[in-house]
Amino acid sequence: MTELVVTLDLDGVTDKAGLMDRCARALRLPDWFGRNWDALADSLGDHTVWPEGAAERGLLLVVRGWRPFAKARPDEWETAQEVFAEAADRTPALSVALALGGSSE
Known part of the structure; x- marks a missing residue:
């Protein structure tokens, strides 16, 4: 069985709040997600808040469109x-990949 692939599209994101909103949407995090670094770390390491099927299959988070955000x-x-x-280091079922290309920069 292959990993569940979730794309975190940061195209057009200009600040931390936007990044947190995109993370919440892409990962379908619960409404109580705190939208801060600690909450993101906790959510990435918590199989119970991952999208359905990800805990059993593993989760590959592909981050695309990140270069403009990184520059800004x-x-x-x-x-x-x-x-x-x-x-990713703490959670063997989680992989994170930075996609090159496919963005406006």
Whole structure:
């Protein structure tokens, strides 16, 4: 069985709030998702809030359209990468991939 692939499209995202909103939408996080770095890390590591079927199959989060955000908000992008990397390191069923190409930059 292959991993469930979820695309996190950051095209047009200009700030942390936008990134958190896109994460919440892409991962179908619950309404109580706190929209901060700690809440994102907790959600990425919590199989119970993952999309249906992801806990059994594994979850591949593909981040696309990230370059403009990284350029506009380098500190926030660095933190986002750290959160993604630490969550993937702690959670064997989670993989995060940064897509190259396919964005407006």
